[in-house]
Amino acid sequence: MKFKLLFLSFFVLSSSTFFAQQTIDKKVNDLLSKMTLKEKIGQMNQYNGFWNFTGPVPKGGDSKVKYDHLANGWVGSMLNITGVREVREVQKIAVENSRLGIPLIIGFDLIHGYKTVFPIPLAEAASWDLEAIRLSAAMAAKEASAAGINWTFAPMVDITRDARWGRVMEGAGEDPYLGSLVARARVEGFQGKDLGSPFTIAATAKHFAAYGFVEAGKEYNTVDIGLNTLHNIVLPPFKAAADAGIKTFMNSFNDLNGIPATADAYLQRDILKKEWNFDGFVVSDWGSIREMIAHGYAENQKHAGELALLGGSDMDMESSIYIYELEKLIQENKVSEAHIDDAVKRILKVKFELGLIDDPYLYCNEEIEAKIVGSKEIVDATLEVAKKSIVLLKNENEILPLRKKGVKIGLIGPLAADKSSPLGNWRIRADNNTAISVLEGLKNYKGNDLSYTQGVKLINKIPEGFHEEVQINTTDKTGFDEAIALAKKVEVVVMVLGEHGFQSGEGRSRSKIDLPGFQQELLEKVAAVNPNIVLVLMNGRPLVISWAAEHIPAIVEAWQLGTQSGNAIAQVLYGDYNPSGKLPMSFPRSLGQVPVYYNHKSTGRPGTEGEEPGSVFWSHYTDEENSPLYPFGFGLSYTTFEYSAFNLSATEMTKNTSIEASIVVKNTGKVKGKEVVQLYIQDPYASATRPVKELKGFKVIELEAGESQKVTFNLKEKDLAFYNAKQKWEAEPGTFHVFIGTDSKVKQKLTFELK
DSSP states (O other), X not given: OHHHXXXXXXXXXXXXXXXXXXXXXXHHHHHHHTOOHHHHHHHTEEEEOOSOTTSOOOOSHHHHHHHHHHHTTOOOEEESOOSHHHHHHHHHHHHHHSSSOXXXXXXXXXXXXXXXXXXXXXXXXXXXXXXXXXXXXXHHHHHHHHTTOOEEOOOBOOOOOXXXXXXXXXXXXXXXXXXXXXXXXXXXXXXXXXXXSTTOOBOEEEEETTGGGOGGGOTTOOBOOOHHHIIIIISHHHHHHHHTTOOEEEEOSSEETTEEGGGOHIIIIIIIIIISXXXXXXXXXXXXXXXXXXXXXXXXXXXXXXXXXXXXXXXXXXXXXXXXXXXXXXXXTSSOHHHHHHHHHHHHHHHHHTTTTTOTTTTOOHHHHHHXXXXXXXXXXXXXXXXXXXXXXXXXXXXXXXXXXXXEEEEESTTSSOSSGGGOSOOTTSOTTOSOOHHHHHHTOOSSEEEEEOSSOOBSSOOSSTTSOOOBOOSOOTTHHHHHHHHHHOSEEEEEEEOOGGGXXXXXXXXXXXXXXXXXXXXXXXXXHOOOEEEEEEOSSOOOOHHHHHHOSEEEEXXXXXXXXXXXXXXXXXXXXXOOOOOXXXXXXXXXXXXXXXXXXXXXXXXXXXXXXXXXXXXXXXXXXXXXXXXXXXXXXXXXXXXXXXXXXXXXXXXXXXXEEEEEEEEOSSSOEEEEEEEEEEOOSOSSOOBSOEEEEEEEEEEOTTOEEEEEEEEEGGGGOEEOTTSOEEOOSEEEEEEEESSTTOOOEEEEEEO
């Protein structure tokens, strides 16, 4: 009886979903049939906010032209219009003046929060806590939707191995498996279970594709990778987002193997829309249709519009090419109206699913905005996610956690009292200087004698907006003497160093990824008089910190944690929260290693421990180790964990069976702690070369001191599949190695056969 009820419930739910979709499809077709060609093309046109919509109507120039386009129904979306009053006014222009009254979809780069700022996405990935990541996206969506936004240009799911690239801060790091799970969690957080429900918004998977592989880590640069890397490393997180029901994709600025992604029909039509059955729409990145001219791929704007539409780009962000050129292209038979209809159906479908067609002002309630934006619920969530994102990299002699009474502590560093940098980049609607600083967080603990000095000035220029370029001070050392004097008088020095929040992000590629400015010199001079240092790093990418790793006893990777940054860091430093984060991206020993990543190939000459002394004929550097300073998956705790030998439930697997891998983990320390138990596999022989290790599972467990827990993973054939030499996703029969441990350097392994 119970089974029948469950089946009936599933049938009713599936049927209602099917019929609801059929209803939306019918409504889309009905609306499309009433539209003129110009109105259809208008839905494919997106403009940035171009004036204060609560003010007077523009009287001339480009703003007046765009206003007229809005009023005529020739604009499908606006971006960077925020706040209920502004959104309502721009929506009124589109709805109440145009012939069909089709509402706008309002887009915004909601990368890690709206007004209330969560940790940068790379930091959140360091939590390995999918529920926390889902919560972060859901709270960001709730706050943004209350302010009139219904579409975010997130999550960024680009896999990258090069820390020089500024946009590493927006993604989940170097691994496609972790990246795929993070992508799914963020989509589910933004969109919820029902896009028409309050406080959910449409999400965007970006940048499609391979933007994270730009040569030399240089922003907007070219990408040249093979199908093996494209399908096995780059595409899995995008596929995960599509499978999670994401509503939009954004293409990328780069060219991929000679084709700008904006016009890449193989990516956008063959893979995304055909093979993956994606039924949402694709938006170009900012001006990327026009930029194909600069690429040397399009002759002029009309040609760029032709290439973009045929390539699968449905909406033009800020190029104004579709609105001016598509009619001519149809008249010249360069594109067909069927291409237009397909794009417009996709766009209208999302608007129906958001509930905008039925109620254009659905996201325009000022009372809800006042209640939700900056609410305690959202602020509290930022603190919880921030604490989970911190990674303990080193803790010699148990210098951490700090004692809560009777300690003289010196707080030093240009970022120690800063309230703006911890917000990171892409915090467009957050107010400057609204983060809790480390100084403020530590002051909440009253039992110690805390003294502070900056040591070195923060920056040469205070940024006025996120487009400003920022450099850590390189001209003034006047604070050095005061910092050294303070260090001599205290028991413990807490130094807060790193990058300013605007030194990573879009357009912030760096050719050097060490501590910028005078910070390294300051660190060494302070260590010379008091080596008892806790180094707190604030940064948006992995840094080269080899000197610190050798000389500083405690290192805390605190990233850029957002609004509650200082409170999160203080709670970790004082042990009220036991750090549990693990690195989502390897830290290099030196810049010359970059890109460095755990899931590399073996090569024909990998080198072994038994290598003949003095031999140079193997894959290595003559002046640096091959291994990273801190590997993918690494992170310490204030307790210790012991891993038993692990077991496999079988030594053979067939197509329709699975194998369980189980291990017992024990907390061998004195305090409760969390551990991320990680499972990796290796396919040592295949039709195409495979990585030395691949993450295929992880579980976050929490153990009391002395407690043990059995952790079990279930491996199936699909976990062994890859894009092979036949250009198919499949698992190939043969031997597989399994590893379970605390990070990607794990050596303990067992073997099974796939028959």
